[in-house]
Amino acid sequence: MKTVRLSVPAGEVNLPLCVRTGQVFRWYEIQGLWAGMANDALLIVNPEGNRWSLSAVGGEPIPLFTHLFRMEVDLKSVQVQLIRRDSRWEQWVRALPGLRLMRWTSATECLFSFLCTPANNLPRITGMIERLCERYGTPIAEWGGRQWHAFPTVERLAQAEEADLRALGFGYRARTLIEVARALQAREPNWLESLAELPYWDAKQALMTLPGVGAKVADCVLLFGLNHNLAVPVDTHMWQAMQKWVLPELRGKSLTERTYRQIVDWFHERFGEWTGWAHQYLFTAHLLESQRKGE
DNA sequence: CAGGTC
DNA sequence: CCTGG
Numbered sequence: 413m414k415t416v417r418l419s420v421p422a423g424e425v426n427l428p429l430c431v432r433t434g435q436v437f438r439w440y441e442i443q444g445l446w447a448g449m450a451n452d453a454l455l456i457v458n459p460e461g462n463r464w465s466l467s468a469v470g471g472e473p474i475p476l477f478t479h480l481f482r483m484e485v486d487l488k489s490v491q492v493q494l495i496r497r498d499s500r501w502e503q504w505v506r507a508l509p510g511l512r513l514m515r516w517t518s519a520t521e522c523l524f525s526f527l528c529t530p531a532n533n534l535p536r537i538t539g540m541i542e543r544l545c546e547r548y549g550t551p552i553a554e555w556g557g558r559q560w561h562a563f564p565t566v567e568r569l570a571q572a573e574e575a576d577l578r579a580l581g582f583g584y585r586a587r588t589l590i591e592v593a594r595a596l597q598a599r600e601p602n603w604l605e606s607l608a609e610l611p612y613w614d615a616k617q618a619l620m621t622l623p624g625v626g627a628k629v630a631d632c633v634l635l636f637g638l639n640h641n642l643a644v645p646v647d648t649h650m651w652q653a654m655q656k657w658v659l660p661e662l663r664g665k666s667l668t669e670r671t672y673r674q675i676v677d678w679f680h681e682r683f684g685e686w687t688g689w690a691h692q693y694l695f696t697a698h699l700l701e702s703q704r705k706g707e
Numbered sequence: 708c709a710g711g712t713c
Numbered sequence: 714c715c716t717g718g
Contacts, residue, residue: 530711531716584715588712626712648710667711 413456413555415467418474420459424487426510427459433696434534435514435636436480437525437541442556449545450480451518452562454553469553469560482515493686494693500657501690504697513692514636519604520596521563522637523622526629527592528585536581543580548572569593588624595622607634612642627672641688644676650691651675653698 427446431439439448446457453471458464466473478484487510494501516522524544528537548564564572570593577586596604607615615638619630628647634640644650646667654675655662665671683690 531709532711533718536717583717624712628711 413467413469413553415465416473417463417465418477420462420464422462423509425459425481425483425512426508427457429508429510429696430481430512430514432534433511433699434529435692436516437534437538438545440556445556447556447560448480449552449560449563450476450516451521452550452552453517454555454560455480456555469555470562476517479515479517481512485512487512490686490689494683494690497683497686498690501693504693508693508696508700511693511696513641513689515639516637518563519608519633519637520566523604523625523629523633524563524569524589524592526632526636527588527624528582529632530585530624530626530629540581540585544577544582547576547580566593566596570597585624591623592625605638608638608640612640615640616643627669635688635691641685642676642680644679644687644691645695646672646675647695649698649702650695652702653694658694 428441430436431446431448436448436450438450439446444458446459448455448457450471453476454469455471455473455476456467457477458466466477468476491505495505525537525541528540532540545561545563546559548568549561551559552562553560569589572590572593574586574590577589580586582589600606607618610618612634615634616627616630619625619633620627625633628645631643631645635643635645646654651662651667655665659675659678662671662674679687679690
């Protein structure tokens with residue numbers, strides 16, 4: 413495993429902030445390094461100073477890192493755009509230096525991972541996905557005193573037994589995962605990936621034909637896995653943040669199809685193609701605040 | 708109940 | 714409607 417160096421200007425990436433805030437689920441801090449699985453590749457990062465060392469198994473470290481963290485995007489200019497479009501974003505940009513919108517390498521992995529998130533929390537989601545990969549994924553590498561497994565293939569998941577998944581702690585999601593795997597097999601190959609080429613609303617509608625995929629999960633897969641920067645996943649954090657800090661007229665209302673759409677429309681009007689990034693700053697600000705308060 | 712989907 | 718905290 414060869415190690416390469418990459419110049420990372422100060423403030424361009426805060427790695428822990430990016431990988432521990434619900435955008436991705438397979439990153440761990442091990443012996444002062446950060447290791448993450450992206451589908452079938454292992455990336456190991458030493459985020460120190462402005463010359464980071466990167467190594468990878470199953471991929472080229474620099475292209476992989478660049479893809480996952482969207483390093484082609486200049487963070488400073490994103491931040492300027494957000495603040496220019498709505499000055500309230502300045503406080504969240506300041507509070508979250510180095511926060512980036514992540515990009516998965518596999519839409520399939522992204523879909524199955526976010527299917528695990530409804531009515532769930534980060535530690536439990538992480539554990540579920542880890543056990544899923546250990547049980548159904550091929551071993552990729554041994555590093556840092558543990559085995560690293562690829563994310564299971566659709567074929568493997570389609571053959572899984574519901575009882576086995578329940579034993580791994582998936583609860584009612586066990587059935588959904590298997591159903592979605594079989595649904596994907598029944599469609600054309602690359603059906604999921606092809607949604608990246610559709611307009612946002614069409615892609616969202618198509619995704620929501622899958623069992624277990626509602627508006628929120630669909631938006632997560634569109635934003636993180638299919639490069640749809642118009643997607644706005646409205647979960648409880650986004651909903652509360654919007655009511656408290658952005659759209660007071662939502663106070664007293666509940667999150668329905670209508671209010672969900674009202675929020676998406678508002679983001680599109682205000683932020684256009686920067687919607688996904690704007691969402692990420694607001695979401696993370698509320699997530700961290702709720703963690704501080706111990707909610 | 709809180710979080711999501713049906 | 715499900716369901717784990």
